[in-house]
Amino acid sequence: MKVERQLKRKWGTRNQQGPNSSWRGKDNNTGKVAPKVEPQQPRNLDIKCLGTRHIASQCPNKRAMILKDSREAVSDSDEDGMPKLEDVSDDGGMEYPVEEDALVWLDDHGKVKVNKRVLFNLSIGRYKNEVSYGVVPMDAGHILLGRPWLIKRELLEYPISNYINIKGGFYGRDFNLIKISYGNSTQIISPQNFICSGRYLLKLESGPHKRSEQKNCLVYSRKNKIVKAVAVSVPSSPADNAEDRKQLSENYGFRQIGEPLPDNVTLKDIVDTLPRKVFEIDDVKAWKSVLISVTSYALGIFMIAKAPWYLLPLAWAFTGTAITGFFVIGHDCAHKSFSRNKLVEDIVGTLAFLPLIYPYEPWRFKHDRHHAKTNMLSEDTAWHPVWLEEFESSPILRKAIIYGYGPFRPLMSIAHWLMWHFDLKKFRSNEVKRVKISLACVSAFIAIGWPLIILKTGIMGWIKFWLMPWLGYHFWMSTFTMVHHTAPHIPFKSSDEWNAAQAQLNGTVHCDYPHWIEILCHDINVHIPHHISSRIPSYNLRAAHKSLQENWGKYMNEATWNWRLMKTILTICHVYDKEQNYVAFDELAPKDSQPITFLKKVMPDYA
Structure with a gap:
């Protein structure tokens, strides 16, 4: 391995003035105050060694030192002026432990053995000293992470989100190791099959700005579990690779996760492929x-009236x-997809919403913005x-969220x-009248x-005949909405x-439910064509979906309702994160997230 060394020089001869000179003098002939003259910096300045008349790539002080397999350090030139390193290991191969904690490479086994030390001669101006260093094998990936032996780090495992977080160090940054599998192509491993070994993608984080690197990584560990990593080539997004999408589909409870739609495709391009009859x-x-x-x-009301108490939940x-x-x-x-008469639509819509205590016009205005x-x-x-700022604003609000x-x-x-x-x-002001x-x-x-x-x-009758069916409606309203877009x-x-x-x-997600639910809910879960054009009536959604499958099928997300799908949404899709889309509550506030831990334990995980 070659490690470039730069020896810093002092600045060249400064522009010094004599004791009688002053930046503000008078002209002997005119008596006028002479203007201040600033010394000009050399045009060619090496910002690394601070030398002049050359640039960094042509620096005469650039030297290379070769570390051989025998751990002997030699210069690539006999006359390059590089100070020689003197071996001061006089204890017959004794291993030197790293103070307090152990240095661990991610792609090696066990602790690094420090069994060689060298003496380095250091001089800066008149200051001279000799420093004894332990020799540690490194590669380029290790150097990129700074000096880990000087930094204490903490490892935290997040099996559901499938990554390991390494706290501290690297100029104040945290970084994550995201688990990926071995094989012919890179793929994301299931959170259920999380193992602390194998390949990892290193994600460096610094405040709101984040980036990803693929490097050989190291961690500084005390009593935490040791993991391994190697440099790998990973796709920019899991959805870019067919095998990744297949694995994600299985992990999340989907039947299919669609390919990313190209940026040059417009919504009009998709609408134009639909047959005209689906809009009729x-x-x-x-x-x-x-x-x-x-x-x-x-x-249903008849069933509630006649059913014994133990069959009431079914009713x-x-x-x-x-x-x-x-x-x-x-x-x-x-x-405006129910009737050609708009007054009829307003009357029917208002009456249909009344048993639900839903104001029709306010919902219509807000729902139009959801589609837009x-x-x-x-x-x-x-x-x-959930916004992170909102989640961290107060303990009470965090618990409620x-x-x-x-x-x-x-x-x-x-x-x-x-x-x-x-x-x-x-x-808006023009909406208020209809809202009222x-x-x-x-x-x-x-x-x-x-x-x-x-x-x-009686009151119990109100609970029995209105409140409980109303809560059942809100269960489907909540479930349908979160499955459609989450x-x-x-x-x-x-x-x-x-x-x-x-x-x-x-x-948008197409989700199949049991047939009786689809009939009673008028195919509202055939949801992708409804978002392509909201003017498609509910009874034409299946024909429109079939057309989309023929023309755009590879880009569509499809699922059949299952427990794993619900468990994924309820235990992972929480706080917004630009890189990961979501961060689970138990990763941000483990102590407050007992409800999430409870759901992970009790909810079935079969698709």
Whole structure:
């Protein structure tokens, strides 16, 4: 190995003035004050050795020292002036332990043995000294990490996110080792199969700016588990490689993770490939969906009335799913894909939302922005990742966020319903009038409908016939929404990086549910074509999806509902991170993340 050494010189002869000279003198003839004359620096200056009249690449002080396999240090020139290193190891091969802690290479076995020392002659001006150094074998990858033997570091393992974090050192930076597997091609290993050995990708972090390097790495360890690493070639994104996507699909519970959509593809390019018939409104099919929802809801109420107490949960689940169909009908009305008559759409949409206590117009305005800004960090009005600043703002809020995005996430649409749809300040001035009409309709339903239910059935009847099915609806509302746009590989982007086609096609998930759910919910989970064009009626979504599969199938994310998919979302997709997309709560605040730890233990992991 060659290690370049630079010997620093002092500056050359300075421009000195005599004792009688002054930067401010008078001209002998005119008596005027002479202007200050600044000494000019040489044009050719070597900033490394501070010598003049040459540049760094031509520095005469550049020397190379060769470290042989026998650990003998020799110069590549007999007359290069490099000071010789004198072997001062006089103890017959005795090993010198590193003080306090042990130096460990990631790509070697065991501790580094320091069994040789050298004497280095040092002189700076009049100062001269001799320093004894221990000789440690190194390579270029080690040098890039600074001087690890002078730095104490701490290893932290994060099996779910599949990386090891090394704290401290390297000029104040932390760096991560991300696990990848052996094989013909680089691929991400499953978090469930995390092992502290094999290949790793080094990620260097410094404040908000982050970058990735592939190097031979070393760590400075005390009592932590030792890991290994080698330099490897890795893709820029896991989704760039077919085998990586296949592995990620299995890890996350997906049937397919799509390729990244090229930047030059526009949303119009995708819409133009859809057949015209998928945009056609069919009044018969539209009112048929209304009939299905009304009939199934009436059947659900009958089941609740007649079922014994131990079958009530099943009756509530069915009725909650049936009432979700009302939401889908109002959803079509809001997108102007239910009827050619816009007044009919407004009336049907308002009535369909009333049993849900959902104000139709406020939801419509906010939902239109969700389609226009899908997976845009701040602008999307549906769910988006938690901001780190928000998460760290206070312990109480942090606890609430952990519970809300953890075990209570399947009901978090209730919080979204309260926060986004009843505050007039959240709407534009030209929207406020219609918002007030919808709020008045919801208030009238509460003021008239709830007392009638309580009058006929009592408080327990209100809980039994309205509240429990309503909670069932919010379970599906929350589940559908988070599955549609939330996954570890789906990024949220800032407005300057956002791409409409990528967000709608790559950033949306098609998920298959049991057939009876698809019927009662009018195929709302055939969601990718709905985001390509919201004007496609719900009864045409499957035909549109088939067309997208034929033309853009390799770019689409598809899944069948399973426990692993839900576990991935609930235990990983938490705090926004530009590089990783998400950072789990238990990686940022392990002590406060008992709910996440609980979910990891109790939730099934089969797909």
